[in-house]
Amino acid sequence: xxxxxxxxxxxxxxxxxxxxxxxxxxxxxxxxxxxxxxxxxxxxxxxxxxxxxxxxxxxxxxxxxxxxxxxxxxxxxxxxxxxxxxxxxxxxxxxxxxxxxxxxxxxxxxxxxxxxxxxxxxxxxxxxxxxxxxxxxxxxxxxxxxxxxxxxxxxxxxxxxxxxxxxxxxxxxxxxxxxxxxxxxxxxxxxxxxxxxxxxxxxxxxxxxxxxxxxxxxxxxxxxxxxxxxxxxxxxxxxxxxxxxxxxxxxxxxxxxxxxxxxxxxxxxxxxxxxxxxxxxxxxxxxxxxxxxxxxxxxxxxxxxxxxxxxxxxxxxxxxxxxxxxxxxxxxxxxxxxxxxxxxxxxxxxxxxxxxxxxxxxxxxxxxxxxxxxxxxxxx
Ligand code: MG
Ligand code: ZN
Numbered sequence: 518x519x520x521x522x523x524x525x526x527x528x529x530x531x532x533x534x535x536x537x538x539x540x541x542x543x544x545x546x547x548x549x550x551x552x553x554x555x556x557x558x559x560x561x562x563x564x565x566x567x568x569x570x571x572x573x574x575x576x577x578x579x580x581x582x583x584x585x586x587x588x589x590x591x592x593x594x595x596x597x598x599x600x601x602x603x604x605x606x607x608x609x610x611x612x613x614x615x616x617x618x619x620x621x622x623x624x625x626x627x628x629x630x631x632x633x634x635x636x637x638x639x640x641x642x643x644x645x646x647x648x649x650x651x652x653x654x655x656x657x658x659x660x661x662x663x664x665x666x667x668x669x670x671x672x673x674x675x676x677x678x679x680x681x682x683x684x685x686x687x688x689x690x691x692x693x694x695x696x697x698x699x700x701x702x703x704x705x706x707x708x709x710x711x712x713x714x715x716x717x718x719x720x721x722x723x724x725x726x727x728x729x730x731x732x733x734x735x736x737x738x739x740x741x742x743x744x745x746x747x748x749x750x751x752x753x754x755x756x757x758x759x760x761x762x763x764x765x766x767x768x769x770x771x772x773x774x775x776x777x778x779x780x781x782x783x784x785x786x787x788x789x790x791x792x793x794x795x796x797x798x799x800x801x802x803x804x805x806x807x808x809x810x811x812x813x814x815x816x817x818x819x820x821x822x823x824x825x826x827x828x829x830x831x832x833x834x835x836x837x838x839x840x841x842x843x844x845x846x847x848x849x850x851x852x853x854x855x856x857x858x859x860x861x862x863x864x865x866x867x868x869x870x871x872x873x874x875x876x877x878x879x880x881x882x883x884x885x886x887x888x889x890x891x892x893x894x895x896x897x
Contacts (some may be wrong), residue, residue, distance in 0.1 A: 558892030574792025576836025662700025795837025
């Protein structure tokens with residue numbers, strides 16, 4: 518009998534070894550929308566508003582590290598529903614922020630570098646544009662430039678993420694109600710043409726302002742759209758004094774609630790630079806950016822709880838840096854290591870709270886986040 522078990526064990530081992538050695542010839546296969554997810558995309562609880570929070574590069578280790586550096590607490594603990602998404606692109610196993618944000622915004626797998634376009638470079642409608650079509654109010658807030666891959670993929674369509682001036686021109690046509698982020702120069706002092714897109718924004722009924730006006734002084738005048746530029750190019754690191762994400766979030770949620778009336782709103786708010794800390798392999802950069810984002814996670818929860826009709830969804834596009842918390846770490850001295858200066862392929866946690874949140878439980882493709890948001894809003 519034991520001989521039989523030993524033989525069986527060897528056979529199993531051989532089978533496993535063969536499986537491991539199989540090369541991944543087609544790295545990305547996209548299953549039918551919900552075939553592998555029994556929970557589906559529909560809920561009997563329909564939210565009126567969606568707050569979608571993205572921590573760029575915020576993998577599970579970034580969350581864990583931020584938590585450990587914050588007396589072992591993260592505001593994500595308040596979120597009752599947790600899932601995981603598979604962060605792959607159409608042409609690469611390891612996604613970039615553009616393909617990942619396009620997956621969230623449009624529900625399609627596309628190639629790295631794509632902004633709101635499919636593998637054929639053709640524009641695909643985004644959830645923000647669908648919300649605009651339904652007369653919902655919309656907002657985009659980032660701690661990068663506003664034309665950077667993550668926010669851009671919700672309101673622009675371009676074959677390549679670094680065509681910043683083209684993306685800026687495209688974004689002013691999207692009629693997003695609130696735009697808050699850096700990158701003023703791509704609108705104002707352009708190299709590819711002589712247009713001043715700040716003037717164009719004003720002609721499209723935007724109140725245009727920038728970092729010279731204290732963000733806490735912005736008035737909630739919903740007769741105008743808002744474009745507030747936090748920097749000429751990239752905003753500062755949080756460690757260098759950038760502190761607008763929480764006040765920008767407070768302003769945006771109150772503005773959108775007031776403006777949307779009965780129609781509801783969709784807003785994406787990004788902690789953009791957790792990713793940049795990962796690329797730089799800098800422990801303190803990652804932690805400080807995470808801790809800049811955490812109060813937004815907390816505020817969104819409080820705001821949605823008080824509102825009662827708002828779904829909050831929080832995730833990342835991918836992990837950055839292959840971050841590890843090393844075995845020599847102690848509670849007082851966390852030792853970290855990085856395996857890469859780029860993104861890695863680990864699955865990414867998703868947190869949700871509010872009406873419809875239960876559909877975010879489970880494991881699914883990154884594109885399913887679009888399917889689920891659109892599904893619970895009943896927008897298909
Ligand atoms: Mg980003
Ligand atoms: Zn990155």
